[in-house]
Amino acid sequence: MVDLQYFPLPGASINEIDTPAIVVDLDVAEANIARLQAFGDANGTSIRPHSKTHKSPVFARKQIEAGAIGICCAKVGEAEAMVAGGVKNILIPNQVVGSTKITRLVALASEANIVVAADDPDNVEQLSAAASGVGKEIGVIVEVNVGMNRCGTEPGEDTTALARVITDSPGLRFDGVMGYEGHTVAVRDESERRANAELAMNTLLSAVDSIEAAGMPVNVISASGTGTYNITGTMDRITDLQCGSYIFMDGDYLEVFQDFKPALTVLATVISRPTSDRAVLDTGMKAMSIDRGLPIVVDVPGAQYTSISEEHGVMVVEGDAQRLKVGDKIQLRPMHGDTTINLHSHYFGVRNGKMDSVIEIAGRGRFR
Numbered sequence: 001m002v003d004l005q006y007f008p009l010p011g012a013s014i015n016e017i018d019t020p021a022i023v024v025d026l027d028v029a030e031a032n033i034a035r036l037q038a039f040g041d042a043n044g045t046s047i048r049p050h051s052k053t054h055k056s057p058v059f060a061r062k063q064i065e066a067g068a069i070g071i072c073c074a075k076v077g078e079a080e081a082m083v084a085g086g087v088k089n090i091l092i093p094n095q096v097v098g099s100t101k102i103t104r105l106v107a108l109a110s111e112a113n114i115v116v117a118a119d120d121p122d123n124v125e126q127l128s129a130a131a132s133g134v135g136k137e138i139g140v141i142v143e144v145n146v147g148m149n150r151c152g153t154e155p156g157e158d159t160t161a162l163a164r165v166i167t168d169s170p171g172l173r174f175d176g177v178m179g180y181e182g183h184t185v186a187v188r189d190e191s192e193r194r195a196n197a198e199l200a201m202n203t204l205l206s207a208v209d210s211i212e213a214a215g216m217p218v219n220v221i222s223a224s225g226t227g228t229y230n231i232t233g234t235m236d237r238i239t240d241l242q243c244g245s246y247i248f249m250d251g252d253y254l255e256v257f258q259d260f261k262p263a264l265t266v267l268a269t270v271i272s273r274p275t276s277d278r279a280v281l282d283t284g285m286k287a288m289s290i291d292r293g294l295p296i297v298v299d300v301p302g303a304q305y306t307s308i309s310e311e312h313g314v315m316v317v318e319g320d321a322q323r324l325k326v327g328d329k330i331q332l333r334p335m336h337g338d339t340t341i342n343l344h345s346h347y348f349g350v351r352n353g354k355m356d357s358v359i360e361i362a363g364r365g366r367f368r
């Protein structure tokens with residue numbers, strides 16, 4: 001890519017980064033990693049961060065160096081990018097369906113410990129045929145529907161029966177269960193979030209009881225998002241937390257709580273000042289997702305991002321913010337970080353406002 005040559009060198013001011021660009025404060029991201037890990041260590045719960053938030057083996061390795069037991073990947077393509085970047089323990093807390101993806105999944109088992117979720121006996125049969133056909137073994141966990149009503153078997157007979165199918169399938173190792181309480185993680189009211197998450201986790205644990213009563217050991221009981229880390233993570237028997245967003249904390253999650261600090265912004269340039277109360281940025285919906293709302297302008301009191309088009313963002317500026325001029329750079333906090341970083345090829349890592357390193361978003365766009 002031609003514009004790689006223009007990437008600023010370490011030590012350069014943040015203002016030398018060309019825009020639109022994703023900027024990560026590495027000290028803040030590392031402090032978030034350390035904080036969740038310390039929480040897990042104190043509560044006897046392993047951390048298995050979801051890499052969908054950063055899609056980068058560099059950040060995954062930071063999480064593992066801090067003590068994480070491995071990482072989660074939403075898709076086989078993401079897992080391939082992580083394994084290529086040196087990550088050796090992968091859980092796909094999602095269904096891998098179809099012979100093309102299953103073949104790729106099994107191929108990864110030569111280089112890494114692979115565990116995948118399943119909620120369907122035919123899918124399990126295909127996983128088994130593919131793994132045993134090439135003499136490999138992969139771990140499988142049953143995904144249980146804990147109330148999100150997305151994927152997952154209903155707790156009870158369906159779940160226990162699927163655990164039995166996995167246990168009896170050559171090439172597969174029955175590892176346990178997962179249940180993602182995604183319907184609770186962003187509930188703003190803490191007591192409501194707690195009540196909903198505990199209900200969801202009790203559903204998961206009742207499924208575990210049934211499987212164990214049928215004589216199958218359940219080693220993995222995996223759950224949690226960032227918003228429920230301190231609820232799910234303090235419940236007995238939950239073995240590991242799949243939190244992802246905590247590493248960067250986007251605008252939406254900051255409305256839930258501020259236990260972790262914001263590390264990610266999109267750097268933008270003012271490209272037009274057509275009137276005293278309007279400043280136009282070079283950063284629109286091709287550089288920043290708006291599925292959870294328009295971004296927050298960071299540290300420019302009086303400036304508000306009010307409308308967006310493909311390559312432009314319009315800010316209304318009042319008071320001090322009216323000093324903004326063409327060429328000025330400002331930072332925006334996207335409301336949804338995961339979908340925003342998926343639009344970019346690189347992070348610009350900074351420390352104390354100075355360039356530190358450029359980090360490839362290797363899993364970007366790898367949704368197959």
Ligand SMILES: Cc1ncc(COP(=O)(O)O)c(C=O)c1O
Pocket residue numbers: 050053093094180182185223224225226227242243244245246
């Ligand atoms: C299966 C699964 N686990 C965990 C998470 C954790 O997400 P977060 O920490 O962003 O709430 C997600 C988010 O989409 C998910 O789909």
